[in-house]
Amino acid sequence: xxxxxxxxxxxxxxxxxxxxxxxxxxxxxxxxxxxxxxxxxxxxxxxxxxxxxxxxxxxxxxxxxxxxxxxxxxxxxxxxxxxxxxxxxxxxxxxxxxxxxxxxxxxxxxxxxxxxxxxxxxxxxxxxxxxxxxxxxxxxxxxxxxxxxxxxxxxxxxxxxxxxxxxxxxxxxxxxxxxxxxxxxxxxxxxxxxxxxxxxxxxxxxxxxxxxxxxxxxxxxxxxxxxxxxxxxxxxxxxxxxxxxxxxxxxxxxxxxxxxxxxxxxxxxxxxxxxxxxxxxxxxxxxxxxxxxxxxxxxxxxxxxxxxxxxxxxxx
Amino acid sequence: xxxxxxxxxxxxxxxxxxxxxxxxxxxxxxxxxxxxxxxxxxxxxxxxxxxxxxxxxxxxxxxxxxxxxxxxxxxxxxxxxxxxxxxxxxxxxxxxxxxxxxxxxxxxxxxxxxxxxxxxxxxxxxxxxxxxxxxxxxxxxxxxxxxxxxxxxxxxxxxxxxxxxxxxxxxxxxxx
Numbered sequence: 001x002x003x004x005x006x007x008x009x010x011x012x013x014x015x016x017x018x019x020x021x022x023x024x025x026x027x028x029x030x031x032x033x034x035x036x037x038x039x040x041x042x043x044x045x046x047x048x049x050x051x052x053x054x055x056x057x058x059x060x061x062x063x064x065x066x067x068x069x070x071x072x073x074x075x076x077x078x079x080x081x082x083x084x085x086x087x088x089x090x091x092x093x094x095x096x097x098x099x100x101x102x103x104x105x106x107x108x109x110x111x112x113x114x115x116x117x118x119x120x121x122x123x124x125x126x127x128x129x130x131x132x133x134x135x136x137x138x139x140x141x142x143x144x145x146x147x148x149x150x151x152x153x154x155x156x157x158x159x160x161x162x163x164x165x166x167x168x169x170x171x172x173x174x175x176x177x178x179x180x181x182x183x184x185x186x187x188x189x190x191x192x193x194x195x196x197x198x199x200x201x202x203x204x205x206x207x208x209x210x211x212x213x214x215x216x217x218x219x220x221x222x223x224x225x226x227x228x229x230x231x232x233x234x235x236x237x238x239x240x241x242x243x244x245x246x247x248x249x250x251x252x253x254x255x256x257x258x259x260x261x262x263x264x265x266x267x268x269x270x271x272x273x274x275x276x277x278x279x280x281x282x283x284x285x286x287x288x289x290x291x292x293x294x295x296x297x298x299x300x301x302x303x304x305x306x307x308x309x310x311x312x313x314x315x316x
Numbered sequence: 317x318x319x320x321x322x323x324x325x326x327x328x329x330x331x332x333x334x335x336x337x338x339x340x341x342x343x344x345x346x347x348x349x350x351x352x353x354x355x356x357x358x359x360x361x362x363x364x365x366x367x368x369x370x371x372x373x374x375x376x377x378x379x380x381x382x383x384x385x386x387x388x389x390x391x392x393x394x395x396x397x398x399x400x401x402x403x404x405x406x407x408x409x410x411x412x413x414x415x416x417x418x419x420x421x422x423x424x425x426x427x428x429x430x431x432x433x434x435x436x437x438x439x440x441x442x443x444x445x446x447x448x449x450x451x452x453x454x455x456x457x458x459x460x461x462x463x464x465x466x467x468x469x470x471x472x473x474x475x476x477x478x479x480x481x482x483x484x485x486x487x488x489x490x491x492x
Contacts, residue, residue, distance in 0.1 A: 236438065238440060240439075241390070241439035241440070242389075254389045285339075287338045287339035287340075288339065291338050294385075296441045296443070296444055297342070298441055299342065299345055299441065299442075
């Protein structure tokens with residue numbers, strides 16, 4: 001996984017922003033150094049004691065006027081130039097892409113709902129917390145929020161954009177290289193703001209199409225009696241009221257879609273790596289591992305917990 | 317000068333943040349289902365664990381707010397609208413078909429009632445049912461409360477919950 005950093009851009013939009021950061025840093029550093037230098041000269045300069053009344057000296061007053069005037073002029077020039085650069089960069093990264101991949105992201109407390117449109121209604125699917133994108137193609141995100149303001153930020157790929165309830169924002173980006181990029185909600189959104197991570201998986205177009213086909217498919221059938229019992233527990237208990245597993249009676253739409261939860265790398269929006277054990281820990285005591293999450297502690301027996309975690313881990 | 321400052325300091329000491337009890341211990345969760353309902357399904361005794369915890373589902377704003385969230389998430393609005401009633405009866409008019417006490421409302425949510433009210437025992441955990449029951453009671457409560465859930469995200473179609481007594485007790489059922 002790449003360092004989550006704006007200083008390591010991995011796509012054209014991030015490269016634009018990186019260039020802007022470098023220019024701003026360079027200009028501001030030069031201005032700061034210059035100001036410090038002048039200040040130091042002023043402090044060190046030895047003046048003769050003033051003889052009252054101070055004699056008027058037209059030459060030195062003219063010189064002072066020229067210095068102050070050119071300093072003010074330079075300030076206006078620098079600020080204007082940086083403003084123009086910002087505007088040009090903003091324009092460059094928000095240009096309408098041709099043939100973009102449309103993806104909708106909806107922020108929830110505290111996870112990301114990701115919807116891929118399909119060319120047919122049955123080719124659309126919903127996943128969570130893991131955004132797969134093909135390398136080189138521009139991704140156009142439509143960002144919305146369910147409850148409070150969140151903010152989408154994957155520093156290696158794009159700038160920040162807020163997800164605001166009642167308003168749709170747009171952001172486009174593309175990745176130059178295959179890899180795993182971490183993102184994080186960057187607008188404080190409540191108790192578990194820190195545990196609201198997002199992962200962007202950039203892969204070559206063929207691998208992306210394979211992944212998309214696997215996500216369009218319904219959930220894997222239960223392969224063992226244990227998994228079959230887990231499927232029945234899931235459908236008959238509180239789990240199904242909030243979660244969907246396509247291909248089973250579970251069709252709740254309050255929590256993340258779990259049709260392929262075993263194939264995602266993380267549980268709980270970047271909280272725990274997906275294993276059968278971490279799934280069981282999450283189900284057994286959600287408030288213990290992510291205090292405040294809206295996932296309730298469902299009273300399950302030990303056998304039920306074993307069966308459900310085996311079933312979910314097998315949903316690749 | 318000294319006296320107002322001291323008073324302000326004292327007032328500050330009275331500030332106390334409400335405690336959010338995020339995690340319901342499994343034994344408490346199990347005990348929360350232990351209501352003793354009258355044979356006719358109306359009225360009864362709540363589980364003792366609720367009063368032992370200080371009656372959070374009636375007095376804790378966070379618990380009421382969780383109930384408000386569940387009211388939307390579990391589509392109570394689909395039948396009861398914003399409390400004014402639709403295909404289901406109104407909740408704000410002060411008329412309670414089965415009584416307004418917490419135990420009755422818990423059992424209505426938990427087990428359902430004839431003519432359309434579904435049972436939520438397989439969809440909500442017991443503490444969630446108590447949260448929802450606490451919230452529903454604020455919609456048509458006869459007296460004001462000091463705890464209130466957060467404001468609506470949509471346009472208000474009725475006075476905010478618990479800001480004032482929502483209704484006066486009716487002696488006759490409403491005409492609709």
